[in-house]
Amino acid sequence: MEAANIRGAHRWKKKASLHTPRSALITVIVISSILLLFFYFRRFFVIPFELPLSRISSAFSTLRCGSSSREKFLWYAPHSGFSNQLAEFKNALLMAAILNRTLVVPPILDHHAVALGSCPKFRVLSPPDLRFAVWNHSVELLRNCRYVSMADIVDISVTVSGSAVSVVDFRDFVHEWCGVKPDHLCYRDQKAQPSLLQRLNECGSFLSGQYGNLDSCLYAVDEDCRTAVWIYQKDSEEGSLDSFQPDEKLKKKKEIAFVRRRRDVYKTLGPGSFPGSSKILAFGSLFTSLYKGSESHIDIHEAPNDKRIDSFIMKIKYLPFVPEILHAGKTFVDNRIKAPFLCAQLRLLDGQFKNHWRATFQELKHRLEYLKQTGPNSVHVFLMTDLPMSNWTGSYLGDISKDSRIKLFVLVKNDNLVTETAGSILNANHGMKFRSFSKRFIKVQENLKSQTLPDVLLYIEETICSCASLGFVGTTGSTIAEGIELMRKFDICKR
Structure with a gap:
């Protein structure tokens, strides 16, 4: 029995010695697979444009x-x-x-x-x-x-x-x-x-x-x-x-x-x-x-x-836009609208618009009816909207666009006023004017040809709305609307 036990123990040890490397290999493969899957799927759960972290030296x-x-x-x-x-x-x-x-x-x-x-x-x-x-x-x-x-x-x-x-x-x-x-x-x-x-x-x-x-x-x-x-x-x-x-x-x-x-x-x-x-x-x-x-x-x-x-x-309660943007907004008011007007902020991308669109449209409708009864024969309205005019059909915007008493104005991204203003801002390079070593360290002018024109449409629209003498209809809770109200409070259009 003792010899049998010894042989049994020997067989067990021999079997274990044969399978231990195999088990270790399987373990390594499993761990490696988990790590590979982790790093592969990790990119789907991080902020866009994240660069892989590296250990800092x-x-x-x-x-x-x-x-x-x-x-x-x-x-x-x-x-x-x-x-x-x-x-x-x-x-x-x-x-x-x-x-x-x-x-x-x-x-x-x-x-x-x-x-x-x-x-x-x-x-x-x-x-x-x-x-x-x-x-x-x-x-x-x-x-x-x-x-x-x-x-x-x-x-x-x-x-x-x-x-x-x-x-x-x-x-x-x-x-x-x-x-x-x-x-x-x-x-x-x-x-x-x-x-x-x-x-x-x-x-x-x-x-x-x-x-x-x-x-x-x-x-x-x-x-x-x-x-x-x-x-x-x-x-x-x-x-x-x-x-x-x-x-x-x-x-x-x-x-x-x-x-x-x-x-x-x-x-x-x-x-x-x-x-x-x-x-x-x-x-x-x-x-x-x-x-x-x-x-x-x-x-x-x-x-x-x-x-x-x-x-x-x-x-710092109110920080104005740079002169190029203010000038563009006032130019649009003076040269295109040319009359007292109402501004309405109806931006679909505004986080609050989806929550308050009914109330916003109702307020605009009420304001327009009042102006048509008490105001001039033609009510001028500037629409601050990101909804293309081609999609207005069947909406309230489509209805007011057909109203003969209402004259609508919009500004689009490819308008010459917008692109020219963007070019002026790019050339002005205001951001690099506050430190003396900026000109020494960075040769900005060399890269102006490569630089994409900034998107300044929103800022010009806000300036236009700040000049709306017949009032402003904004989206409740919108930080854009709050910014316009602040500009109107500081009477930026008359400066």
């Missing part, structure tokens, strides 16, 4: 951080449509002024190329992922020769002239921190060098905070609308719970454990704090809006104990 980060100036920068991740991006830009200017940092002026992103998510539902993209998505889309705009700076469209000359805040164009920032000249990316006849794209990928990974903070070089702010409401000089509120928190139903349904606290931005991130020593302070989204009586992320509307910031808040 300490040598790279140290080199760029060590070679940069003593200046401290603030960059952030705008998102959604233009009106949201403009609102974020104002908040970014404010944060930079409070924290005494140079703001990195971003490009205007394609409409909803990057989406945040929903703050009220506590379902948003994390700050590192949002920053990296914006970085990749910005690089894509450079590569496709479609880059337009926010400062190319919005006039910030008065804002920065008083030294309340300093700014740097994203392209300059990329050159200084990544060692890549953005003008080398925009070539129609050839592809960008892989080495440049790899360096931008590595730099973007680092600056987005994908690998966390780095000593005194980078501090990536991970607070977002789920965890923080930024305040300033409200000592009694510092660290307190915000009035809006996830309700119990949402906590159970989504397993949410977030707590929203009111945090003083200067005390938390300013001079004397750990983040304050970093050369780059990277925010995620800086968009805020009222919801159930509480600001979603930034609650800084005044600073009575800081006259500089209090004055700055008033200064």
Whole structure:
């Protein structure tokens, strides 16, 4: 029996020794297959234009951080449509002024190329992922020769002239921190060098905070609308719970454990704090809006104990378009409409239009009937719409276009006024006028022939609507409508 047991044990060991390599091989194959499937399907669940993440080298980060100036920068991740991006830009200017940092002026992103998510539902993209998505889309705009700076469209000359805040164009920032000249990316006849794209990928990974903070070089702010409401000089509120928190139903349904606290931005991130020593302070989204009586992320509307910031808040409340756009809008009013008119904003791509189209059409109908009864024989109306006239048949727009008492005006993308204005903006190159080293680092004029004309139709339409003396019918809740109302309040058309 003992011998039999020994032989049995020997056979078991021999069998095991034969199958162990086979099992290991199968394990390796399975793991490899899983990894391959992961990396293949991963592209379907990431933000468009995402470049593959690479492991950042300490040598790279140290080199760029060590070679940069003593200046401290603030960059952030705008998102959604233009009106949201403009609102974020104002908040970014404010944060930079409070924290005494140079703001990195971003490009205007394609409409909803990057989406945040929903703050009220506590379902948003994390700050590192949002920053990296914006970085990749910005690089894509450079590569496709479609880059337009926010400062190319919005006039910030008065804002920065008083030294309340300093700014740097994203392209300059990329050159200084990544060692890549953005003008080398925009070539129609050839592809960008892989080495440049790899360096931008590595730099973007680092600056987005994908690998966390780095000593005194980078501090990536991970607070977002789920965890923080930024305040300033409200000592009694510092660290307190915000009035809006996830309700119990949402906590159970989504397993949410977030707590929203009111945090003083200067005390938390300013001079004397750990983040304050970093050369780059990277925010995620800086968009805020009222919801159930509480600001979603930034609650800084005044600073009575800081006259500089209090004055700055008033200064950035309204940022006009650059002169080329304002001139185009006024030219359309004076040379084409030539009479008092009503403006109606009916844009299908507006996120709020699908929710309020009935009320918007009803308001327009009511306003037109009133004007036909009390106004001139011919009521002039400018329609701010993205619905082609060929598709008006069978709709309310088709009905009013047949009304002999109503004279309609629209502006289209290929109109000479639009294309000429786009060319003027491209040549003006406003975005690169705020830093002396811009002309030294980037030879923009060499690439103007390759650059695509910017899409300026929306901005000209908004300017036209601001001049509508018979009134304005906007979509409820639309940030575009809010922007037009603000322009009308500041009476920009009569300046």
